[in-house]
Amino acid sequence: xxxxxxxxxxxxxxxxxxxxxxxxxxxxxxxxxxxxxxxxxxxxxxxxxxxxxxxxxxxxxxxxxxxxxxxxxxxxxxxxxxxxxxxxxxxxxxxxxxxxxxxxxxxxxxxxxxxxxxxxxxxxxxxxxxxxx
Numbered sequence: 001x002x003x004x005x006x007x008x009x010x011x012x013x014x015x016x017x018x019x020x021x022x023x024x025x026x027x028x029x030x031x032x033x034x035x036x037x038x039x040x041x042x043x044x045x046x047x048x049x050x051x052x053x054x055x056x057x058x059x060x061x062x063x064x065x066x067x068x069x070x071x072x073x074x075x076x077x078x079x080x081x082x083x084x085x086x087x088x089x090x091x092x093x094x095x096x097x098x099x100x101x102x103x104x105x106x107x108x109x110x111x112x113x114x115x116x117x118x119x120x121x122x123x124x125x126x127x128x129x130x131x132x133x
Contacts, residue, residue, distance in 0.1 A: 004029065005015045013095040014042070014050075018120050020129075021048025021097070038117055044068065049097020049129060052121035054090075057102040057111025061096060068104035069129070070096040077131050080104065095124045 014023030022045035029039045034055065041064075052073065061070070063084040065106055070086050071077035073093040080086070080096070090111070098104035110117045 002029075002032075007026070011041075011043075013122035014048075018030040018051050018053070018098075018118075019048060019125050020051070021045055023048050023050075023097075031117075036112050038110050038112060040108050040110075042061045042108055046098050046103055047100050047129075048104075050095045050123050051123045052095050053118050054094050054121075055088065055110055055118055056090055056113040056116050058090045059086075059088045059111065061088075061108040062107040062109075063104070064107060065103070065105040066098060067102040068096065069131075070094065071128075074086055080106075093121060095128075097124070097129070 008025050011026040012073045016024050024043040026041040026043075027038070028041060029035075031038055049069070063080045063082050063086075064070055068080040069077045070080055071094060072088070086096070096106070
């Protein structure tokens, strides 16, 4: 068993190559031999979002505050609200982020395969973010 005090897990800005807008990522846990997943609290300021990306071992998002959007490639974007849970299977390209006027916070539980938890693609364009077909 491991205890990870909050003071030992400072937030860091989400890298500009993976996010549009202001995003803060607070690591909660790292993969171990027993659990091949990482967890993080991710806070998006209004209008901020991830780039298109996929996960080789899948991901679960648990929305804890605010509102936002999630979209899988080729599908309609879907609204997010506190308490919503998004399960994304391995290899599904998607993005997620805050609504234009509302921040969003979620917990991300991300599977890790061969040391990789995400494969990043292009930034989400403004028209994609706004839900254009």
